[in-house]
């Protein structure tokens with residue numbers, strides 16, 4: 001954590017931030033393009049799930065498990081649907097020329113992803129900020145970019161970097177900052193970490209990396225969820 005800098009209140013007043021975590025706008029959470037999502041991984045995946053159930057000591061054909069292979073094949077298809085998403089198509093139509101040059105921050109974007117080491121979930125929130133240089137992106141597009149990368153097998157560190165690098169590439173802003181705060185079920189369920197422990201990762205480019213004041217301003221704005 002960077003030492004708290006003196007904050008220029010006038011800049012704060014003009015800092016644009018929205019919180020996507022509020023219950024009121026949860027229903028507005030953008031969905032992935034259903035045409036691109038695979039509805040199921042198919043019969044081969046179902047057979048593999050049945051095999052796993054058997055290897056766990058279960059009887060895959062007992063009543064409670066009869067539909068489980070199909071459900072798992074459908075669920076995994078949904079949770080990995082980010083591979084089939086076209087980032088170009090999502091971002092191309094959502095970028096606008098605009099002279100706004102203060103920080104844009106979307107806080108508390110809900111995150112659900114799967115750890116690639118154990119195929120167990122990690123979940124939490126993503127904060128995405130950038131300082132435009134003549135181009136802005138529709139605010140609803142930022143959660144969609146997060147989902148494209150979250151709906152893949154991931155590690156939190158790479159997810160953080162991929163989101164930041166994508167925004168840097170498409171927006172060419174003065175800087176991008178992505179901070180992810182998440183709980184890893186593969187750690188808590190397996191007893192590797194205390195239940196409730198969270199992992200915080202960040203990736204910063206441009207002015208967020210170079211200027212402690214800008215970085216400090218960002219961290220102040222997201223502190224209610226990241227800090228104690």
Ligand SMILES: [Zn+2]
Pocket residue numbers: 115116117118119120186187
């Ligand atoms: Zn894991």
